[in-house]
Amino acid sequence: MSTRLGELVERLGGQLVGNPDIEVSSIAPLDVANASNITFLSNPKFRTKAAQTAAAALILSPADDEVIGASYPGARIVTANPYAYFARAAQYFEQRKRVRPAPGTHATASVDPTAQIASTAIIGPHVTIEADVVIADGVQIDAGCVIGRGARIGANTRLYPRVVFLDACEIGENGIIYPGAVIGSDGFGLANDGGVWVKIPQTGRVMIGNDVQIGANTTVDRGALVDTVIGDGVKLDNQIQIGHNCRVGDHTAMAGCVGVGGSSIIGKHCTLGGAVGVAGHLTITDNVHITAASNVSRSINEPGHYAGSYPLAKHEDWQKTAAVTRNLDSLRERVRELEKTIKTLTKEEPS
Amino acid sequence: MSTRLGELVERLGGQLVGNPDIEVSSIAPLDVANASNITFLSNPKFRTKAAQTAAAALILSPADDEVIGASYPGARIVTANPYAYFARAAQYFEQRKRVRPAPGTHATASVDPTAQIASTAIIGPHVTIEADVVIADGVQIDAGCVIGRGARIGANTRLYPRVVFLDACEIGENGIIYPGAVIGSDGFGLANDGGVWVKIPQTGRVMIGNDVQIGANTTVDRGALVDTVIGDGVKLDNQIQIGHNCRVGDHTAMAGCVGVGGSSIIGKHCTLGGAVGVAGHLTITDNVHITAASNVSRSINEPGHYAGSYPLAKHEDWQKTAAVTRNLDSLRERVRELEKTIKTLTKEEPS
């Protein structure tokens, strides 16, 4: 199932330098690529390697092309962002190979008669679809998923096996939800009454935009009185927890194990590294980037890179630094005392 | 489906000031409430807003009522804890709206003939119920749940879709377990034998009290030789891990992503913020409150508020503070040296 370079460029753009009739069948890294592969150069430090690759074709930037274009014997696709081009080319090859079940509802699925399911949708084994669900064209719902009453799944979105997507929640087009994710579980809303917790019903929904990706076993809670909102193009990795009433801005990405407390608002184009924690009721502006394992306990109003995690050390060294950390306040006091004494001493000195 | 204020007060208590025949149909926040809503004031700083709300009725405390009661034209319900009253009123409205499937076992469920299932229970699609399970009155087991051999589910408890509740574990009455939670998986018990891990069978159970709430994708491991115990009224948020042999005291609440190591005992009425970690084999006394993202590595014998997390900073500032943190022990040494030198100097000074 090979593809002509000419066809690839027609679909994905870029400037082809070389024979459009050369055929490639997949993508491979610079050093393992062979004559049936296309490869890519996204980091200038690999220019020498790229010039020597055995691939039939090379995706590279104009700047890299100027330096090594002449010395590479194969075909070149010149494009501003070779890494993104690689991603799109890989998608193209992958979609051609993908085995997609035939449209229709598996015999073992349990579907409420009031659900509206597009004829082009695929509903897998042991799926449960409750009343008034709306499933658009090209949707794929894999084995064991449960779609709650009145939920809506937009065109070409795929739910991997065992996703739970609860009542009245919605996701837009071209989304992907990975196995075990739970969308629309109740938020953690409780009132304390003399030491006993009283549950606050969670009557909001989860509203998810287009082109959103939600990782395996990630959970996004429904809102209490308002909706939890996940913007267009948001990418959430595995094991993430998003609390009720949160709003995550368009094209923000979060790595695995992030936790976001309830009612926090995160801007657009942010990135949160793995296991970052965000307390509840905070606002993080657009274009904020937070290093893995940091804890955000105040709002962030200025774009930029933030971090905060205790440095790793040999266990015995950490024990010493932790002991000092525990008494940092007194260490500061001692420095203050020293400063005062020195001030007195230096004043006493004759000039 | 509106309700007379008189009926609400009859059910939930509180002192009604105003016409008991006024009808309300739902709860809304102060600023969006209209004439069909009841609203609530739980924080005195919103008194002005409350006095101006368009809601038909206002829930408030005696203290707030003294200040704004006269200036608010609608009906008032005066109660000691308006926030808890709001929670109960919201529950009341929500229960009236809730669509509950008819009692009975769905045709696609797989139920062992030895299981005892109350006639008022609801067993959803694709549920698996193994031998000797006991399911009490009013229980709702949603799609795709798996209930292991000999487990017991108390009256009016609900298991959301895809909960796994393993062999011999028990939960009391009025509980809620959210989607994807796993109760009674084996604890992480291993003996090391010359570098190779040997599994220790986990023969205890998970015993859960009444009125317990367990969040989506949370895991509670069964005990090794004894049981893991979750007390009455405990509320666990999503993505929490409770290790084997733990005991969590009554009415303790934990926010998302908390991890509790094996054999730790947590007291009553504690709160653990998001992503708090508790090491194994610790004891935490009653009424301990731990701020999000803190790590508990020693037992806590005194009630109170605890915290411990590295402060967030601009990335370049954090790099500097982290570098100093890494060498805190030597910084303390330098301060000690200075103190010694100063002591010598000041002694040498003529009085």
Next chain:
Amino acid sequence: MSTRLGELVERLGGQLVGNPDIEVSSIAPLDVANASNITFLSNPKFRTKAAQTAAAALILSPADDEVIGASYPGARIVTANPYAYFARAAQYFEQRKRVRPAPGTHATASVDPTAQIASTAIIGPHVTIEADVVIADGVQIDAGCVIGRGARIGANTRLYPRVVFLDACEIGENGIIYPGAVIGSDGFGLANDGGVWVKIPQTGRVMIGNDVQIGANTTVDRGALVDTVIGDGVKLDNQIQIGHNCRVGDHTAMAGCVGVGGSSIIGKHCTLGGAVGVAGHLTITDNVHITAASNVSRSINEPGHYAGSYPLAKHEDWQKTAAVTRNLDSLRERVRELEKTIKTLTKEEPS
């Protein structure tokens, strides 16, 4: 279902001192054991308790046997590693009690006709098995599991309920995967193109060795271009996230809530405490042990014990130390200034 001590020793080794015809039916801790139990002493500080146990037999080390052997009236099994012996004995008792379903495929399972399933395998209710799956002898696949196209499950491996094991992934023999785990979901591979994320297809697999244990709701992502590899004897607790392309060395164990970023390589015989975070693209050598709640942001080339977490304190004390931590760089500057001044002062002093 009791067992002669003679038979136990024949199966598990150790030197029996006492009557081989004594029968025991289970294991119990030192202080609760009775005449039908065998017990064990793995920590010398419990020698006195061990000498007084009511158990019919005691597992202990040669060193402990020398001290208390004579004073304990029951039978003894002397072995180099009593804790590992306890684990194996407990396994023996547990396997005899275990209720195992009959081999065969449950009527409600959905199995592709091209799947190859050994006649001794057990396939539970509501399981989905896709095309070209290979399931070896003695495998048990519990209710609600989903096995993707072309996956392979080695002999005697058990998948607990609701495991998702995706396309082309493989696990060896004698493995255990606990409920809700997801193996082979896509790695978090994205290219940024002008602020918009473009998905990079994940075409690698997850390859898991023999004797591996994977905890409840743990996720292991498939590789991007290469495979994610989990070595023999690896033990992963619950709620763990392993990113794409990672390699975890043989006999490494990770406690709950650990997160490992993509493309990191972890050596053999390592232990990671609960909630440890490992950034992506790092290498950790063999025999590294990391304390719970630490964050690994650089590679570790030297075996040993490592740690790094902020110490817990009373909330008001933490506020003070955190404030100093935030300004550690300026504190160091002040110490430097003091050192300079002192140097000047002491130089000025007459010798």
